[in-house]
Amino acid sequence: MERLLQDNEQRPQEAYYRKVQLPAGDLHVYASDSLFAGLDYKVLDMANNNLQIPGNRYMSYTPDVHVGVGTCIGTTAIWDMADGYVSPSIVGSDIGCGMRLHLTNLHRDDLRDVKLRRKLVKAIERHLPVEEQARGHFSDIRLDHIVRKGLSGLPKKYVPDGYTPRKATSLTRVECGKFGLDESYLERLPETVYHRAHRQLGTLGNGNHFAEIQYVEIDEDHRDIAEQWGLSDGQVAVMIHSGSRAWGGAVNQYCSSEIVKMMSRRGLGTADPKLLFAPLDSESGQMYVNLMYSALNYAVVNRHLIAYAIREAGQQVFGSKFEMSTLYDLMHNYAWEEKHGKNTLFVHRKGATRALPPGHPDNPDAYAETGHPALIPGSMGTSSYIMVGKPGGQSNYYSICHGAGRIRSRSATKRLVTMDQFRSSMRIGSDDEIVVNQRTLESLIDESPQAYKDVDQIIDSVVGAGLAGVVAKCKPLAAVKGV
DNA sequence: ATGTAC
Numbered sequence: 001m002e003r004l005l006q007d008n009e010q011r012p013q014e015a016y017y018r019k020v021q022l023p024a025g026d027l028h029v030y031a032s033d034s035l036f037a038g039l040d041y042k043v044l045d046m047a048n049n050n051l052q053i054p055g056n057r058y059m060s061y062t063p064d065v066h067v068g069v070g071t072c073i074g075t076t077a078i079w080d081m082a083d084g085y086v087s088p089s090i091v092g093s094d095i096g097c098g099m100r101l102h103l104t105n106l107h108r109d110d111l112r113d114v115k116l117r118r119k120l121v122k123a124i125e126r127h128l129p130v131e132e133q134a135r136g137h138f139s140d141i142r143l144d145h146i147v148r149k150g151l152s153g154l155p156k157k158y159v160p161d162g163y164t165p166r167k168a169t170s171l172t173r174v175e176c177g178k179f180g181l182d183e184s185y186l187e188r189l190p191e192t193v194y195h196r197a198h199r200q201l202g203t204l205g206n207g208n209h210f211a212e213i214q215y216v217e218i219d220e221d222h223r224d225i226a227e228q229w230g231l232s233d234g235q236v237a238v239m240i241h242s243g244s245r246a247w248g249g250a251v252n253q254y255c256s257s258e259i260v261k262m263m264s265r266r267g268l269g270t271a272d273p274k275l276l277f278a279p280l281d282s283e284s285g286q287m288y289v290n291l292m293y294s295a296l297n298y299a300v301v302n303r304h305l306i307a308y309a310i311r312e313a314g315q316q317v318f319g320s321k322f323e324m325s326t327l328y329d330l331m332h333n334y335a336w337e338e339k340h341g342k343n344t345l346f347v348h349r350k351g352a353t354r355a356l357p358p359g360h361p362d363n364p365d366a367y368a369e370t371g372h373p374a375l376i377p378g379s380m381g382t383s384s385y386i387m388v389g390k391p392g393g394q395s396n397y398y399s400i401c402h403g404a405g406r407i408r409s410r411s412a413t414k415r416l417v418t419m420d421q422f423r424s425s426m427r428i429g430s431d432d433e434i435v436v437n438q439r440t441l442e443s444l445i446d447e448s449p450q451a452y453k454d455v456d457q458i459i460d461s462v463v464g465a466g467l468a469g470v471v472a473k474c475k476p477l478a479a480v481k482g483v
Numbered sequence: 484a485t486g487t488a489c
Contacts, residue, residue: 094484196486207484249485333484 016465020044024051028060030396032461035063035453043072050077052270053085053277057345060396062352063461064405064453068092070275073351073406076399079280081337081344086285087277088259088292090348091335093252095292096299097209097243098175098331099353099375101386101474102307102324104314106236108215108477116317117435117478120213123313125437128211128306130482133199138305143198147186147247150297151177151304158308161325170304173366175330175354177300179293186294188287189250197247197298202305204482208403208447209242210377211310214384214474222471225370225388229327229471237474238324239384240306241377242482243333248295255288280346289335296334303329327386328373330354332402338362340397352399355389355468360398374468376459379404379452380444380481381425381434384474385459392466400468401459404452413451422448435478444481 018036020027027047029036043065050071051059058078065074070089079085111117129137145153151171161169171177204211216235218226244251259276262284263269268277278285307324314322335348339362355374356363363372374387382404389398408416422445426434436444462468 092484097484205484209484243484246485252484253486 016461020047022048022051024048025056025059027051028058028396029065030060030461030465030467031063031065032457032464035457035461039065040067042067046072046272049270049272049275050075050090053087053275055079055084057084058397060399062399062401064351064401064403064458066405066407068350070272071350074401075348075350076352076397077348078397079346081280081346084280084346085277086280086289086335086346087275087348088252088256088288089274089276090350091292092333092350093249094243094333095248095251095295096331097333098241098299098303098329099377100240100303100307100329101327101373101375102238102310103230103327104236104238105321105323106318108234108236111213111236111477114431114433114435117213120313120317121435121437121478121480123317124211124310124480127313127316128309128480129203130437130480131203132196133203135199137199138201141198141201143194143201144186146201146301147294147297148181148183149178150300153297154301154304158305160308160311170307170326172364173326173328174300174364175328175372176296179296181290181293182286185287185290189254189291193246193250197245197250200245200247201302202309203245203302204242204306204480205245206482209482210240210380211306211480212239212384212476213478214239214476217473217475219470219472222388222469226471228370229373230325231386231472236477237327238307238310239375239377239474240303240310242299242303242306244295244299245302247298251291251295255284255291258284258287292335296331299331300329328375330372330375338397347397349399351402353402354398355387355393355400356398357389357391357393360389373471374400376401376455377403378455379449380447380479381476382449382455384476385455385470386472386474387459387462387468388471389468390466393468396467400462404455404458406451407453408451410446410451413446413448417445417448417450419445421450425449434476437480447481
């Protein structure tokens, strides 16, 4: 496999894409020559295992690809709906993890004073629980409604921008707010996860999950789209990155153990015992798909409630005139059915974001003409991006990257990055310091930018391949991390 | 990423 990577380096074909012919099938890699050359050859081993799942129709990597459990983060993997497979390993354990962006009526100049940014972060800490809550929190929200109905299961008071179909921007400006499922499967999960997941509603979680206060810098190439979306230069935005917490974890754990048994009974498997998969029409496959949808419901509500808490904090600091309208909410860890031409396909995206171009029928109404926003987080302290799909994205089933892509393990990052380097990347002590919440900087060092590829290079690669364009950069002013 | 077992 290492040999193959070197061969490809020696005969570059196109600048931003190449097809890698592996023993088990073709892998489509969307990465610039320099990013491709820097890939760990293990990502090709992993693709070769994934391609051994029967009937795979398409498999690709985005430029931020890196090794995960069973499957790389940065994978798009597709089967036919009629006789295909579903893989909990390809979806990954943080089912429904994704991004949400809100636009405020503040300008970055309003937050020029570092003391005011700190005051806002402290207010967010008061309203946004960073860890599991005591019993009784959100007692007016029923978890069984949330996991069955997603955003439609929320009481009206949590939809502050109106509840009529025309005005409910926080319910309609989402990739999907409600995933229908066969509710009988919910009974399979242990009772304890209901309590835990209820107490975790509206919390960030740990790792790379965050809420950031950012400001918008529009890209001149797409100023028309930016303005149609209501963006303006210097506008303060709130970006949220979180997933389905313990609920998704329990779904993954329970279904994985059932699928392991099924695979053993049927003699299914690849070279990697950690790579789990089930026929879509099998009992364990159906169970996984339905319970995965419940986790997608949980995740979209979780991000909505995080935004709700930050809105309350903003109003406490800036008064009731503070606004936080929803731009978009979309996922990067999931699998679902999509129509592509005449084909009905089951599309897995793990660390991959869908970016539909203008005019694509699957865009939500608000973005039918422009294409929808695709939200790509940078690493801590660096820019995040608001992208829009291009027609060329069709070649990759409209998948683009999901972030910078980790290049260094948490332990290696702690070993290699000094506190001085990290403090300097966060501009600590200067007037434009990126203010972080109560966690000490030492405890955040494994999320430092040095643990990640350069997100700008990842974005250049996606743009160069013709998959998407940059509508705006979002630059950090303050970051809130979970525990 | 997460809960849990070590």
